[in-house]
Amino acid sequence: SAVISQxxxxxxxxxxxxxxxxxxxxxxxxxxxxxxxxxxxxxTLIATANQGSEATYESGFVIDKFPISRPNLTFSTLTVSNMxxxxxxxxxxxxxxxxAYNEQFFGPGTRLTVL
Amino acid sequence: xxxxxxxxxxxxxxxxxxxxxxCTYSDSASNYFPWYKQELGKGPQLIIDIRSNVGEKKDQRIxxxxxxxxxxxxxxxxxxxxEDSAVYFCAASSRYIPTFGRGTSLIVHx
Numbered sequence: 001s002a003v004i005s006q007x008x009x010x011x012x013x014x015x016x017x018x019x020x021x022x023x024x025x026x027x028x029x030x031x032x033x034x035x036x037x038x039x040x041x042x043x044t045l046i047a048t049a050n051q052g053s054e055a056t057y058e059s060g061f062v063i064d065k066f067p068i069s070r071p072n073l074t075f076s077t078l079t080v081s082n083m084x085x086x087x088x089x090x091x092x093x094x095x096x097x098x099x100a101y102n103e104q105f106f107g108p109g110t111r112l113t114v115l
Numbered sequence: 116x117x118x119x120x121x122x123x124x125x126x127x128x129x130x131x132x133x134x135x136x137x138c139t140y141s142d143s144a145s146n147y148f149p150w151y152k153q154e155l156g157k158g159p160q161l162i163i164d165i166r167s168n169v170g171e172k173k174d175q176r177i178x179x180x181x182x183x184x185x186x187x188x189x190x191x192x193x194x195x196x197x198e199d200s201a202v203y204f205c206a207a208s209s210r211y212i213p214t215f216g217r218g219t220s221l222i223v224h225x
Contacts, residue, residue: 001161031211042204042217043159092158102147102208106158 002027002095004107012113013083020079021110023093028073031096034066037109038089046091049076083114117142119207121216129224134195136219138205139187145207148181148188153202153218163190195223 003026013019023032032049047055047068055068070076080087093107118141128134140148146167151159165172165179165188172179176195181188188207192199200223206213 004158033212043215045212048212096211102149102211102213103161103164104149104213105161106151108158111156
C-alpha cells in the first residue's frame with residue numbers, strides 16, 4: 001500500500017474564499033486523483049492530477065473552480081476557489097502505483113465546511 | 116461508461132451473523148473489482164479485491180465472489196463484529212479509474 005497524508009484534515013471557511021489542500025505520498029506513484037464525497041454519498045472523481053502538465057477534469061468540474069498542481073511524483077494540491085456552502089464536502093486524494101494493477105489507495109480526507 | 120449498482124444501502128445485523136453486500140456492473144470490459152471500507156471520519160480503505168480471472172477470493176472473515184457472465188460480484192463477511200460497522204463501497208474498473216457504487220452502511224449490533 002501507500003501512506004498518504006493530507007493537510008488540512010478539516011477547515012471551516014467563509015464563502016467567497018479559497019482553500020488549498022495538500023496531498024503527500026510516501027513513495028513515487030504514477031497516478032494521483034482528487035475525489036469529492038458529499039455527506040452520505042459515494043465518491044465522485046474531480047480530476048486526475050498529471051505531473052508537469054494540466055490536470056484532466058471530469059464532466060462537471062472545471063479548472064477555474066478546482067485548480068490542481070502536481071509538481072512531482074509524490075505531491076499534489078487541490079484548490080477549492082470562490083467557495084460556496086455547496087462546496088462543503090470531504091475532499092480525498094487517491095493514488096495508484098506503477099504496476100499495481102489498478103490498486104488505488106486513499107488519503108484520510110479533508111473535511112471542508114463553508115459558511 | 117460503467118455503471119455500478121450496490122445493494123442494500125443499509126444492512127443491520129447481530130454480532131456473529133453473516134453480512135452480504137451485492138453489486139452489479141454494466142461494462143463487460145471491467146476486469147478489476149475492489150472493495151473499500153470507510154469508517155467514520157476516515158478515508159476509504161482497500162480491504163479486498165478480485166480480478167476477472169478469479170471467481171472467488173477469501174481473506175480470513177471476508178470473501179468476494181465474481182460472476183462475469185451475470186456481471187455481479189458480492190462481499191461476504193462472516194462472524195461479524197462491532198468493529199465491522201462502517202460504510203462499504205464496491206467498484207469496477209477496466210482501466211485506471213474505477214466506478215464506485217453508492218455504498219452500504221453496515222451496522223453490527225453487539
